[in-house]
Amino acid sequence: MGAVSEAHEAAESATIPTVSIQFQIEARSGSARLGRLITPHGEVETPVFMPVGTLASVKGVPQDILEELGVQILLGNTYHLYLRPGVEQVRKLGGLHRFMAWPRAILTDSGGFQVFSLNDLRKVTEGGVTFRSHLDGSSHFFSPESAMEAQIGLGADIIMAFDECTEYPADRERMRQSMELTLRWAERSKRHFEEHKKDVPWSIKHVAPDTSSGRQAKPTSGGEHNENHAGGGARATQGTQSLFGIVQGGMDRPLRKESAERTIAIGFPGYAIGGLSVGEPRALTREVVESTLEHLPADKPRYLMGVGTPEEIVEYANLGIDMMDCVLPTRAARHGLLFTSEGKISIKQARYAGDAGPLDPNCGCRVCQRYSRAYLRHLYASNEVLAQLLNTVHNLSFYLDTMRAVRHSISLGKETGSSCVWSRPKP
Amino acid sequence: MGAVSEAHEAAESATIPTVSIQFQIEARSGSARLGRLITPHGEVETPVFMPVGTLASVKGVPQDILEELGVQILLGNTYHLYLRPGVEQVRKLGGLHRFMAWPRAILTDSGGFQVFSLNDLRKVTEGGVTFRSHLDGSSHFFSPESAMEAQIGLGADIIMAFDECTEYPADRERMRQSMELTLRWAERSKRHFEEHKKDVPWSIKHVAPDTSSGRQAKPTSGGEHNENHAGGGARATQGTQSLFGIVQGGMDRPLRKESAERTIAIGFPGYAIGGLSVGEPRALTREVVESTLEHLPADKPRYLMGVGTPEEIVEYANLGIDMMDCVLPTRAARHGLLFTSEGKISIKQARYAGDAGPLDPNCGCRVCQRYSRAYLRHLYASNEVLAQLLNTVHNLSFYLDTMRAVRHSISLGKETGSSCVWSRPKP
Numbered sequence: 001m002g003a004v005s006e007a008h009e010a011a012e013s014a015t016i017p018t019v020s021i022q023f024q025i026e027a028r029s030g031s032a033r034l035g036r037l038i039t040p041h042g043e044v045e046t047p048v049f050m051p052v053g054t055l056a057s058v059k060g061v062p063q064d065i066l067e068e069l070g071v072q073i074l075l076g077n078t079y080h081l082y083l084r085p086g087v088e089q090v091r092k093l094g095g096l097h098r099f100m101a102w103p104r105a106i107l108t109d110s111g112g113f114q115v116f117s118l119n120d121l122r123k124v125t126e127g128g129v130t131f132r133s134h135l136d137g138s139s140h141f142f143s144p145e146s147a148m149e150a151q152i153g154l155g156a157d158i159i160m161a162f163d164e165c166t167e168y169p170a171d172r173e174r175m176r177q178s179m180e181l182t183l184r185w186a187e188r189s190k191r192h193f194e195e196h197k198k199d200v201p202w203s204i205k206h207v208a209p210d211t212s213s214g215r216q217a218k219p220t221s222g223g224e225h226n227e228n229h230a231g232g233g234a235r236a237t238q239g240t241q242s243l244f245g246i247v248q249g250g251m252d253r254p255l256r257k258e259s260a261e262r263t264i265a266i267g268f269p270g271y272a273i274g275g276l277s278v279g280e281p282r283a284l285t286r287e288v289v290e291s292t293l294e295h296l297p298a299d300k301p302r303y304l305m306g307v308g309t310p311e312e313i314v315e316y317a318n319l320g321i322d323m324m325d326c327v328l329p330t331r332a333a334r335h336g337l338l339f340t341s342e343g344k345i346s347i348k349q350a351r352y353a354g355d356a357g358p359l360d361p362n363c364g365c366r367v368c369q370r371y372s373r374a375y376l377r378h379l380y381a382s383n384e385v386l387a388q389l390l391n392t393v394h395n396l397s398f399y400l401d402t403m404r405a406v407r408h409s410i411s412l413g414k415e416t417g418s419s420c421v422w423s424r425p426k427p
Numbered sequence: 428m429g430a431v432s433e434a435h436e437a438a439e440s441a442t443i444p445t446v447s448i449q450f451q452i453e454a455r456s457g458s459a460r461l462g463r464l465i466t467p468h469g470e471v472e473t474p475v476f477m478p479v480g481t482l483a484s485v486k487g488v489p490q491d492i493l494e495e496l497g498v499q500i501l502l503g504n505t506y507h508l509y510l511r512p513g514v515e516q517v518r519k520l521g522g523l524h525r526f527m528a529w530p531r532a533i534l535t536d537s538g539g540f541q542v543f544s545l546n547d548l549r550k551v552t553e554g555g556v557t558f559r560s561h562l563d564g565s566s567h568f569f570s571p572e573s574a575m576e577a578q579i580g581l582g583a584d585i586i587m588a589f590d591e592c593t594e595y596p597a598d599r600e601r602m603r604q605s606m607e608l609t610l611r612w613a614e615r616s617k618r619h620f621e622e623h624k625k626d627v628p629w630s631i632k633h634v635a636p637d638t639s640s641g642r643q644a645k646p647t648s649g650g651e652h653n654e655n656h657a658g659g660g661a662r663a664t665q666g667t668q669s670l671f672g673i674v675q676g677g678m679d680r681p682l683r684k685e686s687a688e689r690t691i692a693i694g695f696p697g698y699a700i701g702g703l704s705v706g707e708p709r710a711l712t713r714e715v716v717e718s719t720l721e722h723l724p725a726d727k728p729r730y731l732m733g734v735g736t737p738e739e740i741v742e743y744a745n746l747g748i749d750m751m752d753c754v755l756p757t758r759a760a761r762h763g764l765l766f767t768s769e770g771k772i773s774i775k776q777a778r779y780a781g782d783a784g785p786l787d788p789n790c791g792c793r794v795c796q797r798y799s800r801a802y803l804r805h806l807y808a809s810n811e812v813l814a815q816l817l818n819t820v821h822n823l824s825f826y827l828d829t830m831r832a833v834r835h836s837i838s839l840g841k842e843t844g845s846s847c848v849w850s851r852p853k854p
Contacts, residue, residue, distance in 0.1 A: 056805065060812040064793065085780060085805040093783055093801055101797045353512060356520055366491065370528045374520055378483065378512040385487040385815055 020242035021158065021269055023301045023322075027411050031293070031320040034410040037073075037301055039105040039157035040204045040239030041097055044072040046301065047317035047410075049403045050107060050325040051396055054080050056090075056100040059330055060388040061396070063102050069365075069393065070400055073105040073157075075325045078150050079114030082140075083133055087153040095155025095201035107325075108156040110147045110189075110246075113274070113305070116165040124164060126181070144188035148196065148243075155201045156241065160272060161189035163246040168278045175250030179259050182248045186266050193243045204239040244270040244303060251284055253291045260295035271296050272303040273321075286315065293320050310339055310402050317406045329399045333391035336380045339398045345373075347391065352377040365397035447669035448585065448696055450728045450749075454838050458720070458747040461837040464500075464728055466532040466584035467631045467666030468524055471499040473728065474744035474837075476830045477534060477752040478823055481507050483517075483527040486757060487815040488823070490529050496792075496820065497827055500532035500584075502752045505577050506541030509567075510560055514580040522582025522628035534752075535583040537574045537616075537673075540701070540732070543592040551591060553608070571615035575623065575670075582628045583668065587699060588616035590673040595705045602677030606686050609675040613693050620670045631666040671697040671730060678711055680718045687722035698723050699730040700748075713742065720747050737766055737829050744833045756826045760818035763807045766825045772800075774818070779804040792824035 020040070027034040035046040051058050051066070053074045058066060066074070076096055081087065085099075093099045096106055115122050115131045122131040128143030142150075144162040151159035162185050166178040245268035249255035263271065273292050276285050289304060296302050303323035304316050313324050329339065336348040340360035345352075347359075355373035367376075367390045379387035447467070454461040462473040478485050478493070481504045485493060493501070503523055508514065512526075520526045523533055542549050542558045549558040555570030569577075571589040578586035589612050593605040672695035676682035690698060700719050703712050716731060723729050730750035731743050740751050756766065763775040767787035772779075774786075782800035794803075794817045806814035 055809050055811055056802070057811045057813045060816070062793075062813060062816060063797065084809050085801075089780060089801070089805075092781060093799070098783075099799070099802055099805075101799070101802065353516060354519060356525075366489075370490065372520070372526070372528070374512075374516070375483070375526055375528065378516075378526075382482050382511050384482055384484045385812060386484045386489060388812055389487070389489060389816065 020240050021301075023270070023299070025299070027413070029410045029413045030318065032318045032406070032410045033320060033322060034407055035301070035322055037105075037322070039073070039242075040202075041103060041105045041157050042072060044105055045407060046322040047313075047403055047406055048073060048323050049313055049399045050075045050323060051399075052077070052325055052327045052330060053100070053102075054327075055084060056081060056096060058392065058396070059334065060385070060392050063100065065366075065393060066102075066396075067104070069397055070404075071104070071396070073107060073323075074102060076106055076108045076154065076156060077114055078108045078111040078147065078154065079142075081108075081154055082111065082150050083135055087150045091153035091155070091201045095153075097155065097202065105158070106156040107158040107323075108151050108154055108160065109305075110151065110160040110162040111142050112147070112160075112163045113165045115142055116167075124181075126184075128162075129164075144185040145192040148189055148192040152193070152196055152199050152241065153201065158242050158244060158270065159193070161186045161243060161245050161268070163248055163274055165278065166248055166250045166275050168251065168280045170250050172250075172252060172255075175252050175255055179249045179255055182246065183259065183262050183266075186245050186263055190243060190245075190266055190268070193241075197240050197243075200241050242269045244268050244272050244301075246272045246274040246305070247292055247296070248275045249292075250275060251280055251288055253288070256288060256292045257295050260292055264295075264297060268300075270301040270303060272305050274305050276304070277306040277308065277326075282312070286319075289316060289321070290319055310399065313399070314402060314406055317403070317410075329395035330392050333395040334388050336387070336391065338376075338391060339395055347373065347376050347380050349377070353381075359394055360398070363394065363397065363401070365394050367391075367394040367397070447667050448728075450697070450726070452726070454840070456837045456840045457745065459745045459833070459837045460747060460749060461834055462728070462749055464532075464749070466500070466669075467629075468533065468584050469499060469531045471532050472834060473749040474740075474830055474833055475500060475750050476740055476826045477502045477750060478826075479504070479752055479754045479757060480527070480529075482511060483508060483523060485819065485823070486761065487812070487819050490527065492793075492820060493529075493823075494531070496824055497831075498531070498823070500534060500750075501529060503533055503535045503581065503583060504538070504541055505535045505574065505581065506538040506569075508535075508581055509538065509577050510562055514577045518580035518582070518628045522580075524582065524629065532585070533583040534585040534750075535578050535581055535587065536732075537578065537587040537589040538569050539574070539587075539590045540592045542569055543594075551608075553611075555589075556591075571612040572619045575616055575619040579620070579623055579626050579668065580628065585669050585671060585697065586620070588613045588670060588672050588695070590675055590701055592705065593675055593677045593702050595678065595702075595707045597677050599677075599679060599682075602679050602682055606676045606682055609673065610686065610689050610693075613672050613690055617670060617672075617693055617695070620668075624667050624670075627668050669696045671695050671699050671728075673699045673701040673732070674719055674723070675702045676719075677702060678707055678715055680715070683715060683719045684722050687719055691722075691724060695727075697728040697730060699732050701732050703731070704733040704735065704753075709739070713746075716743060716748070717746055737826065740826070741829060741833055744830070744837075756822035757819050760822040761815050763814070763818065765803075765818060766822055774800065774803050774807050776804070780808075786821055787825070790821065790824065790828070792821050792828075794818075794821040794824070 022038040024036045025033045026036060037044040037046055050073050051071055054077045090096055090099045115129050118131050122129050128141055130141050132139055147162035163182040164178050166175055245263040247259045247263055249259040273289060301322045304321045307324055307326055336346055338345045338347055341362040352373040357373055358368040359373055359376060360368050449465040451463045452460045453463060464471040464473055477500050478498055480501045517523055517526045542556050545558050549556050555568055557568050559566055574589035590609040591605050593602055672690040674686045674690055676686040700716060728749045731748045734751055734753055763773055765772045765774055768789040779800040784800055785795040786800055786803060787795050
């Protein structure tokens with residue numbers, strides 16, 4: 001553990017303990033937790049919504065605007081990056097952070113869910129999944145081992161075990177089979193990760209000057225600059241990736257409990273709830289989330305994959321979820337669907353053609369501060385590319401502001417009503 | 428003159444003289460001139476390259492980034508804006524500046540060149556041009572009067588006479604006919620403009636506290652804020668639009684001379700050279716530009732329409748051109764063609780897939796400062812929308828830096844060699 005790949009650094013690194021992430025809970029309110037996730041590429045305040053940057057880009061938005069929005073962690077999709085530009089290409093260029101010039105934290109999925117979404121183009125066996133590329137139909141194979149290899153090559157701060165996302169609906173036998181497969185894959189994922197995590201394409205050394213504080217020094221952003229800041233401190237640690245486990249079990253509460261317990265028995269620094277938002281009714285999603293959370297350790301980050309609407313992310317944060325991701329704000333933006341404090345707006349509608357007012361009078365984002373609904377409507381109706389940037393920036397701003405409000409409420413010991421989403425004060 | 432459309436302001440405005448633009452030449456070097464064009468929406472340092480924002484947007488680039496790049500004047504296309512969102516819509520929303528949230532100067536073309544480009548979809552008569560929309564085939568008619576009405580409704584700081592762009596090649600009789608038509612249309616354009624310029628949808632009052640300085644106070648940016656700053660000064664002037672004439676005459680030097688003289692006789696505050704970059708060899712373009720410039724007044728801004736490459740804009744600035752516009756930097760960017768101090772780069776090429784270096788090591792733009800060629804290549808190859816924004820920002824930065832270098836050279840009394848384009852120092 002902790003050895004870096006270059007031989008000449010082996011002697012030094014052998015004495016340096018490996019730290020991947022730290023998770024500190026700073027306040028609680030009901031089931032909700034206010035936390036701080038410390039990664040090799042910066043701190044993340046939780047509960048957090050993670051924007052999706054599928055192909056090493058949040059579609060249309062430059063990285064400096066993401067920073068300005070306060071994004072602390074991005075999600076990348078291993079399946080897409082594996083196809084383009086390819087893992088080896090990213091690895092040779094120093095990993096995803098350096099490749100996309102994003103110095104803050106990144107999480108990658110395992111590719112499992114994306115491959116699951118391919119439907120007819122995939123075949124699952126004990127060994128892994130054979131699938132065809134949606135780009136050119138070429139045949140590929142993902143196993144727990146190859147998914148780890150891909151994610152180590154990409155070098156996100158948090159990576160995910162390779163799982164099978166159980167389809168909905170499914171009978172109990174199918175749910176159990178699928179859950180058992182995910183558990184076996186979780187063990188293989190962990191084993192391969194532990195054996196190869198030293199191969200991560202970056203090397204970050206943390207220096208914690210006060211070892212008694214219990215909080216690690218804030219790592220500098222940007223792996224490439226870190227060499228300058230490390231080495232001289234009182235206690236150096238070698239940062240590397242963290243692998244999270246994924247709880248499956250379909251919509252069956254006892255299976256979810258079993259999946260949680262057996263995944264915890266394998267042991268991960270964080271746990272995700274997978275297999276939801278796959279077509280089931282929202283009440284059922286909530287029920288499964290709530291019951292699964294009972295079985296997850298309180299001191300580890302809990303990540304609910306693939307949700308949700310603004311109301312849902314507030315609701316799940318209140319249940320005790322720490323991390324969420326969803327394509328909704330970015331994808332909806334590309335279709336002209338905008339979230340505002342006054343409700344959803346379809347900006348393509350003719351009623352906005354002469355509307356000189358801001359998109360959301362209660363929003364402080366750069367879009368609402370500068371442009372009118374009439375202009376945004378014109379850009380969308382004219383297929384101007386700027387529409388995508390401005391719409392995406394606003395929707396992300398709305399989601400991040402929503403999470404800020406949730407964190408603020410938790411810090412005050414209050415539970416945030418989901419109504420807060422539509423009545424946030426102007427910053 | 429100078430009266431604004433609201434009756435209750437008529438008494439006040441009757442005493443206020445109208446100022447449209449002022450042009451001051453501050454240095455010369457050979458034929459080149461360093462100037463300052465003062466418009467109702469801010470100052471423009473000349474020689475200037477004007478980025479094209481066809482549909483009230485420089486495709487993919489938000490307005491704050493254009494400001495950061497130092498863009499002082501944008502070009503809008505009347506033909507496109509007339510079709511979408513429509514002149515009346517923009518007028519009701521306060522004009523193009525307010526509509527697109529761009530407080531700095533704007534120039535609109537007359538629509539003549541765009542209609543000329545429609546080829547088979549247009550029919551020219553003495554009255555004007557009947558054409559079919561490229562969007563839906565609907566029939567429309569532009570005359571000098573309707574083109575003025577459209578441009579007054581859009582409310583750019585500088586608007587253009589309605590002309591006929593003579594095709595290339597054309598025989599002498601055709602060139603003369605076309606030139607005569609443009610002259611008759613220039614008279615009609617001016618007459619209609621003078622009668623209706625009071626209908627501009629914005630009202631800006633300049634206040635020059637020191638009337639002896641000869642330089643007008645810098646107008647505040649953003650028409651909507653101007654009311655707060657005007658009225659208390661020593662000498663208030665009412666800003667409005669300026670109409671430029673256009674010299675035609677094909678590739679015939681005597682006709683160009685005649686066109687220049689007779690356009691000057693009509694009288695405009697600035698003169699454009701039109702009908703070039705329509706397929707003729709570059710040496711011929713230069714010859715016509717050079718010979719036409721001899722006949723244009725030295726104290727008025729000279730605008731060469733629709734050029735050019737980085738080398739060409741340096742060359743024409745050295746000949747004494749003050750203003751230029753071209754879709755090349757923005758359109759080329761969308762096709763992955765990038766201008767750098769080391770020459771042109773086609774970023775789609777596989778050779779850049781592993782290139783960790785900046786796009787242009789001598790460029791200080793936000794793209795070159797942050798992203799690698801490998802990342803830009805990946806975005807382009809993956810059809811990511813961010814490619815368009817980043818490529819466009821770099822190309823515009825390159826053009827604007829090129830013009831900055833030209834202005835700097837003129838201020839030092841040196842002529843800029845076009846080689847400067849490829850060897851600019853890092854800012």
